[in-house]
Every structure is written in structure tokens, then in C-alpha cells.
Amino acid sequence: MPETLITSEVDYEAEGRQTGYLRVPHSVTRSAYGFIPVPVTVLKNGDGPTMVLMGGTHGDEYEGQIAIDRLAKNVRPEEITGRVICLPMLNFPAADAGLRCSPIDEGNLNRAFPADPRGTPTQLIAHYVEEVLMPMADYAIDLHSGGASLLYPPTFMRCPGWTEEEAEMLRKLQDAFDLPYAWVFTGGGGPNSSARTTMGAAARKGVVTVNAELGGGGAMTSEILALAERGLRRCLHAVGMLPGYEPDGTRGTRELHIQGLVYAYDRGVFEPLLGPGDAVEPGTILAAIHHPDDPTRAPTEIASGYDGMILAKRALGRVERGDALFQIARDVDRP
Structure with a gap:
């Protein structure tokens, strides 16, 4: 043993x-x-x-x-x-x-x-x-x-x-x-x-x-x-x-390879605009981070840097800098 x-x-x-x-x-x-x-x-x-x-x-x-x-x-x-x-x-x-x-x-x-x-x-x-x-x-x-x-x-x-x-x-x-x-x-x-x-x-x-x-x-x-x-x-x-x-x-079963994660670089309230299964490409707006503590500040848009689909998304409403918001994947049979 x-x-x-x-x-x-x-x-x-x-x-x-x-x-x-x-x-x-x-x-x-x-x-x-x-x-x-x-x-x-x-x-x-x-x-x-x-x-x-x-x-x-x-x-x-x-x-x-x-x-x-x-x-x-x-x-x-x-x-x-x-x-x-x-x-x-x-x-x-x-x-x-x-x-x-x-x-x-x-x-x-x-x-x-x-x-x-x-x-x-x-x-x-x-x-x-x-x-x-x-x-x-x-x-x-x-x-x-x-x-x-x-x-x-x-x-x-x-x-x-x-x-x-x-x-x-x-x-x-x-x-x-x-x-x-x-x-x-x-x-x-x-x-x-x-x-x-x-x-x-x-x-x-x-x-x-x-x-x-x-x-x-x-x-x-x-x-x-x-x-x-x-x-x-x-x-x-x-x-x-x-x-x-x-x-x-x-x-x-749909086979996927992970492309990467999309992170928050601002703190605030997270509004996802897309979710698991949705197709994305570089530049697709995935979410907004709102700043209700600052009446002069517009929401921060979160864009995808990857091509593929959303596999996972953040479930919590509050975000801090460094929090993972989305995980992006692509089909295995794609180059």
C-alpha cells in the first residue's frame, strides 16, 4: 500500500x-x-x-x-x-x-x-x-x-x-x-x-x-x-x-477544439448578449459591461477575438478585471 x-x-x-x-x-x-x-x-x-x-x-x-x-x-x-x-x-x-x-x-x-x-x-x-x-x-x-x-x-x-x-x-x-x-x-x-x-x-x-x-x-x-x-x-x-x-x-456529439477565453478588463455589471451554441467571429459583440456607478460612462462592449462558437459563458452578473466571460471553441474538422 x-x-x-x-x-x-x-x-x-x-x-x-x-x-x-x-x-x-x-x-x-x-x-x-x-x-x-x-x-x-x-x-x-x-x-x-x-x-x-x-x-x-x-x-x-x-x-x-x-x-x-x-x-x-x-x-x-x-x-x-x-x-x-x-x-x-x-x-x-x-x-x-x-x-x-x-x-x-x-x-x-x-x-x-x-x-x-x-x-x-x-x-x-x-x-x-x-x-x-x-x-x-x-x-x-x-x-x-x-x-x-x-x-x-x-x-x-x-x-x-x-x-x-x-x-x-x-x-x-x-x-x-x-x-x-x-x-x-x-x-x-x-x-x-x-x-x-x-x-x-x-x-x-x-x-x-x-x-x-x-x-x-x-x-x-x-x-x-x-x-x-x-x-x-x-x-x-x-x-x-x-x-x-x-x-x-x-x-x-459535436466535437470541438477550444480557441480561447474572452476576459473582462473592466469591473461592472455583465450583460451577455450571446450564449452557448451561438456562432461568433472576430469582432462579434458578445456582451456589455455596464457602469451604473458612473453616470457619465457608457457601457463597455466585449468583442470576440476568435472564430467559432460560444461553448461557455459567465453566469454571474458582477465582473472584475480578469474574470473569464466566454470560452470560444471551433469544430474539430475545421482547419
Whole structure:
């Protein structure tokens, strides 16, 4: 067992359903020998692949938390071939508080890899994921959304693949998840990945890994939640881990490469004029920033510097200089 200060209440090798907590040691004034409880469910049925499902990596992203929790509670172990490790609130302090980062140590878990095995609580969780969980896994899925500040349409995320075999499996998972959009990275992945994310942690251990962006704006919709639940079951079926599931027909996915971000250079009140899915070109006016504190100042127009479509937009009304307002993407098959 790799060095870790985290204690698991579940036995990853035991058959059936197990529920419990990963005990992240946390000594504070009110609890000298206390721990942070990260909920975990393991479903195991015989030999087969292992898939790790993660939600709540950012605590203000909700569809993934609920979708993984429902799967953990509703899928019977006998329906599974292999092992599914479900972590619906991976960064529990952040998820419990509804914040992107942990209120305990300000840790952004999806920027904490690789991590110190004797560091802060966020670092302990990141180290456990990379050094304990990922070496067990064949597949990993981390479900995100835009959080409080951004709004995404349902979007699959993947690398192009380190090998042709991995690339084929990533495309298979993309087809299985069957979201309207797919953000295909132009590089990354593989054992030499330097990414500080769960995706990077999985890649360094040879795990086939994908993410999804599922809405945002600090809220949750039943429509996107249904897509998340459908996608998880379809992915498990696609890799032979949920053999009795009967997937419905595919709806099709539009593959995208990211062009870049559009930022605010003024503080004020943000009025988006366009949104996800809208086509843009350089010079297209995307938004206005209003200055109600200055009766002599006209609104500041925000223009696109890219050609393509809006993938994500800011969900909050107030902006400061440096805030990301839009993310622009283009179709993969475009030069």
C-alpha cells in the first residue's frame, strides 16, 4: 500500500456493496483526533475492470454529485461485472459548503495533483486518488460543471489518446456518454502528463479517463442530471461492466477544439448578449459591461477575438478585471 494518512472504511476487494468513508485526518480545536468524512461506495461482482467515478471535485458543481450518488444507491452489485468505486463528494469540505475550493485549506482539488502525502487535507485527498485509487483502476470518470461562475451546455471532455488503442477507447466512451458537445483536447494525456487535474493523475497511472462539464451557474437542472445518469450507465455498458443495461439510440456529439477565453478588463455589471451554441467571429459583440456607478460612462462592449462558437459563458452578473466571460471553441474538422 502506498504511503497515505487516509484510512478507508471499505475493503476494495470485498464482494457486494460496501458503503463508508475515507477518513482524512484533521486535527482542530474542537476535535483533536477527528477526520473529514469523504463518502465512498464500492460495488464489486467478480472479476472484471475497475471504474472510478468522481463528483464534487469542485464543491459547487452538482449534477455529478447526484448522478454518482444515485448510481451507487440504485445499481445492484449483481448487475455489475467488475468493480465500481463511487466518490460523489470527493473534496468533501468544498462539496459540503457548496464552494469550488475547500474552506479548510483553500485547496482547489482539480489543481492539486500530484500531491504531498503529508500535506493539507486537499493534498491528502489528491494523493490518495493518484497513488491508491488510480493504480486499481482501468477507467475513471470525473463529472464537473461550470460551478458558480460559468455555464456550460452538456459537454464531454477527453484527450486525443496516447496510443491508438487508448484513442479508440476514448472515442467509444464519448459515443457512449452521448452528450451534445465534446471538448477534445489537442494534446495531453499519457504517462508523462504534467496536468494537475484528476485527468492528469489518471493518465500518469495508465487509466483511460474522461470528464464532463454539465451545466453550472451554481444550480442543477433535472434535464442535465438525466443526461449525466444516462451517460454513466451507457459508459459502464460500453466497457462491459453493466451487461444487462439496454442503451437507447445515440443522439450525436459535436466535437470541438477550444480557441480561447474572452476576459473582462473592466469591473461592472455583465450583460451577455450571446450564449452557448451561438456562432461568433472576430469582432462579434458578445456582451456589455455596464457602469451604473458612473453616470457619465457608457457601457463597455466585449468583442470576440476568435472564430467559432460560444461553448461557455459567465453566469454571474458582477465582473472584475480578469474574470473569464466566454470560452470560444471551433469544430474539430475545421482547419
